[in-house]
Amino acid sequence: MSDHHIVFIPADPHYLPAEEQVSRAKETLWQWMPEADSLDAAVSEYVQFHDCGSNFEYVRCHLCGQELTLPQWHLLMDQDYDLVRGFGLMPQTLPCCGSVASVNQLDYSFMQGFSRFSLTAINPRTGAVSPQQAELLGQRLGHRLLVIYRHL
Structure with a gap:
């Protein structure tokens, strides 16, 4: 069985949102993706690479x-x-x-990127995120976001 992830990362690889911003962003994502398996926020001490899995071209x-x-x-x-x-x-x-x-x-x-912070919707059971949604989520997190569609 394959998994689909939508990964949101800040355009600035070193940007870290505050906990309140992450909470607001997750609330927004749950409204958009109520059937997702999970929504996971992650922070790393160092910059990591976020790939698109088998979507790579x-x-x-x-x-x-x-x-x-x-x-x-x-x-x-x-x-x-x-x-x-x-x-x-x-x-x-x-x-x-x-x-x-x-x-x-x-x-x-497909889009891939580097960051210390990521917010991942696992098996969201939705289509692509609209530019307006990505912009709103970026406002919630306090920074412009890149959207990565990962297929595993």
Whole structure:
């Protein structure tokens, strides 16, 4: 059996909402997704990568638009990751055009991202979140959000 998650993360990977903001956001999500298996808020000491699971299609350079090969992307991810501190999101030279950028600046399809905070709806039994809903939830959490659709 597969699982579907909708993961909300702040656009700023280091942003952490206050507990009251998380409570308000969860209340809002329960109203939108009353049949979800669960709504889980998580905070990490370091920046983590939030993937889209089997929805993954490609990673492209945000500057030249060239698609990176999986080995190229994995190398960039490995070079940026530290076992103690997580992802540093440090600028690196990209293999496609030689520009300098962090792995957080690349274009991912489906959306993927980096953050210390996440709010995840597990098996929400709803369709996609509208831009208006994402904006309202972002207001509840005090920061613009990225929406990741993860299929496991």
